[in-house]
Amino acid sequence: MGNISKELNSTFPNLKIKAMLNIMFTANWIHSYHYSFYKPFKISSQQYNILRILKGAGEALKVQTIKERMVEKSPNTTRLMDKLCAKDFIERIACPSDRRVVHIKITSQGLKLLEDISKANRKDLLKNLTDDEAIQLSDLLDKIR
Structure with missing residues (x-):
């Protein structure tokens, strides 16, 4: 320990x-x-977070909505999405009524990547904590913020 x-x-x-x-x-x-x-x-934890947000939403989201929901806020969210788009993990959908608004949607390749990641042998970083200790830790971190 x-x-x-x-x-x-x-x-x-x-x-x-x-x-x-x-x-x-x-x-x-x-x-x-x-x-x-x-x-x-070949992705970062922030890119993974974007993909999880989109999968969880079940629909295309505005870029601003994705930024607000990210665990690790980043001024480079657009660049992160550019990389995901280049790999065909997400797609951009222009808003027909307002060309300044762009919606982001996860692709089937993005969903497949999330499935592959979920099958990977991920180490349980909190394995030494009991459920009660995990609750206490989470509550203490909330209290700090």
Whole structure:
């Protein structure tokens, strides 16, 4: 089991600073794992998030709606969608009444990619937590925000 004091070979001025650094350290650890996990699929975790949003919606969505629903907000959402579009995982649909509005729809290839990803052997990063601990962790993170 991890111990941030040992992993960073450091002491901390107080428990709140230790907790904050632990959150940041753990977030980076999770990000690194996701980067490695999605790399063979040639997408990023943010692109995966876009595909999951579109699949869950079951219909084409405005770009702005997708941006609002993303777990990791990105100023580069349009660029992320450009890459997904180039790989035929999503398609853009112009709004006939307002050419400034574009809707995004997941393609059958995008759905197949999500299916392939769901079959991949994904490591359970929270396996050491009980259900009660997972609830407590989620509640504490909500409380911080």
